[in-house]
Amino acid sequence: MGRSWLFQCKKKSYPVESFPTTSIIIVFHNEAWSTLLRLVHSIINRSPRHLLEEIILVDDASDKGDHLGRKLENYVKKLPVPIHILRSNERTGLIRARLKGAAASKGKVLTFLDAHCECTEGWLEPLLNEIYKDRTSVVCPIIDVISDDTFEYITGSDMTWGGFNWKLNFRWYPVPQRELDRRGGDRSLPTRTPTMAGGLFAIDRDYFYEIGSYDEGMDIWGGENLEMSYRVWMCGGQIFIVTCSRVGHVFRKTSPYSWPGGVARIINHNTQRIVEVWMDEYKDFFYKINPGVKNTAYGDVSARKNLRKKLECKSFRWYLENIYPESQMPLDFYSLGEKFDFQVFSYTKKKALQSDDLCLDISSMNGPVKLFQCHGLSGNQKWEYNTETYALKHVNTDMCLQKPVGKERDMPSIGYCTGELSQQWILGDMKL
Ligand code: UD2
Numbered sequence: 001m002g003r004s005w006l007f008q009c010k011k012k013s014y015p016v017e018s019f020p021t022t023s024i025i026i027v028f029h030n031e032a033w034s035t036l037l038r039l040v041h042s043i044i045n046r047s048p049r050h051l052l053e054e055i056i057l058v059d060d061a062s063d064k065g066d067h068l069g070r071k072l073e074n075y076v077k078k079l080p081v082p083i084h085i086l087r088s089n090e091r092t093g094l095i096r097a098r099l100k101g102a103a104a105s106k107g108k109v110l111t112f113l114d115a116h117c118e119c120t121e122g123w124l125e126p127l128l129n130e131i132y133k134d135r136t137s138v139v140c141p142i143i144d145v146i147s148d149d150t151f152e153y154i155t156g157s158d159m160t161w162g163g164f165n166w167k168l169n170f171r172w173y174p175v176p177q178r179e180l181d182r183r184g185g186d187r188s189l190p191t192r193t194p195t196m197a198g199g200l201f202a203i204d205r206d207y208f209y210e211i212g213s214y215d216e217g218m219d220i221w222g223g224e225n226l227e228m229s230y231r232v233w234m235c236g237g238q239i240f241i242v243t244c245s246r247v248g249h250v251f252r253k254t255s256p257y258s259w260p261g262g263v264a265r266i267i268n269h270n271t272q273r274i275v276e277v278w279m280d281e282y283k284d285f286f287y288k289i290n291p292g293v294k295n296t297a298y299g300d301v302s303a304r305k306n307l308r309k310k311l312e313c314k315s316f317r318w319y320l321e322n323i324y325p326e327s328q329m330p331l332d333f334y335s336l337g338e339k340f341d342f343q344v345f346s347y348t349k350k351k352a353l354q355s356d357d358l359c360l361d362i363s364s365m366n367g368p369v370k371l372f373q374c375h376g377l378s379g380n381q382k383w384e385y386n387t388e389t390y391a392l393k394h395v396n397t398d399m400c401l402q403k404p405v406g407k408e409r410d411m412p413s414i415g416y417c418t419g420e421l422s423q424q425w426i427l428g429d430m431k432l
Pocket residue numbers: 027028029030031060091092093094097113114115116143197198199200220221222223224225249255257
């Protein structure tokens with residue numbers, strides 16, 4: 001395995017003379033000088049000049065230090081690629097800052113990058129190639145890791161793709177076998193990914209607007225990547241991780257900037273805008289799992305709902321069934337409601353007791369009951385529910401699930417099936 005796919009990538013050649021040009025859009029709020037310049041120089045040094053229309057820097061009202069002001073303007077004037085600096089007077093958040101950059105751009109393709117990245121040799125051609133072949137493809141590089149301690153460059157993996165969990169947080173998960181098979185085992189071919197991380201991607205400029213650019217009602221940070229992922233897939237486009245393109249990114253342990261009104265308010269606001277517009281009946285599931293999110297005002301989403309209608313987009317269920325069947329969103333579940341260990345569990349059609357991406361799992365006769373990553377293969381994670389005795393029987397061991405006796409937050413255990421009250425589970429009746 002290793003990095004062999006990179007050798008395949010090196011052998012490829014692309015019809016670069018026919019490629020569209022790209023504008024690179026970089027938004028930032030209080031970015032450091034060194035990381036921003038590391039990025040700008042890597043773009044200039046490692047992209048074919050004729051494909052670079054311009055670099056657009058959008059300063060989202062930075063207010064720390066003065067290196068991002070006149071000093072930056074004077075510096076970029078001397079560089080051999082047109083670099084435009086736009087500034088917002090007020091903090092708009094990254095979504096509206098990107099829209100500002102896009103509106104000012106002239107390239108045929110928009111390439112968005114976070115302000116603390118480094119592009120590798122040959123990063124751009126494989127991205128543009130996919131858009132050249134099909135203008136409805138939205139493409140991401142592999143995101144390599146730049147250490148936030150030492151700033152060293154660490155090559156990432158081609159074996160992960162984007163998903164999301166019950167809270168609608170973006171998460172990396174292993175690429176499933178069916179997607180490896182679809183590519184005929186050739187890891188240098190692009191991976192279809194259900195969602196994208198959000199910071200690093202390229203898209204045809206006209207297509208970006210046709211498909212609804214971004215939801216302008218989203219604030220500061222968060223959620224726009226899932227919103228765009230659902231929208232692109234459900235409305236006829238596709239999203240790829242182009243494994244021959246690699247760009248490094250500094251993943252930071254904590255957020256370096258302020259969150260006006262608080263982190264939760266902003267994220268809940270943005271998340272609700274996704275849930276209300278795109279998730280159909282799964283909205284009920286989401287609010288049941290995350291009741292706190294509902295208390296935040298999220299503004300008017302009617303324009304986004306109209307967009308969805310106008311584009312004749314498919315249902316969220318279609319997306320889960322066809323694009324992301326590996327998702328832990330239960331496609332069908334019998335019930336939901338029992339809580340232990342402070343977590344809500346659903347009893348799924350695959351007969352798993354599942355909370356987010358974790359399943360109740362027993363590997364020996366005497367337990368204990370543990371939480372493991374759901375594998376969807378039944379085995380140690382299969383439970384039979386008896387609607388008459390209300391027992392949940394672990395199929396492999398023939399033992400029944402019993403409620404924790406001690407403190408409320410203990411995990412349940414298993415014992416011989418007796419039908420006692422402690423083994424009776426009245427499941428909620430939420431169905432989709
Ligand atoms: C990830 C994405 C990021 C964005 C975010 C969800 C990657 C590598 N990064 O978080 O692009 O999709 O998820 O929203 O996929 N910024 C502003 N104004 C603000 C806040 C941020 O301009 O009010 C800039 C910031 O300086 C940076 C970019 O937006 O250049 C992304 O922000 P981040 O680096 O804090 O996001 P990250 O990488 O944690």
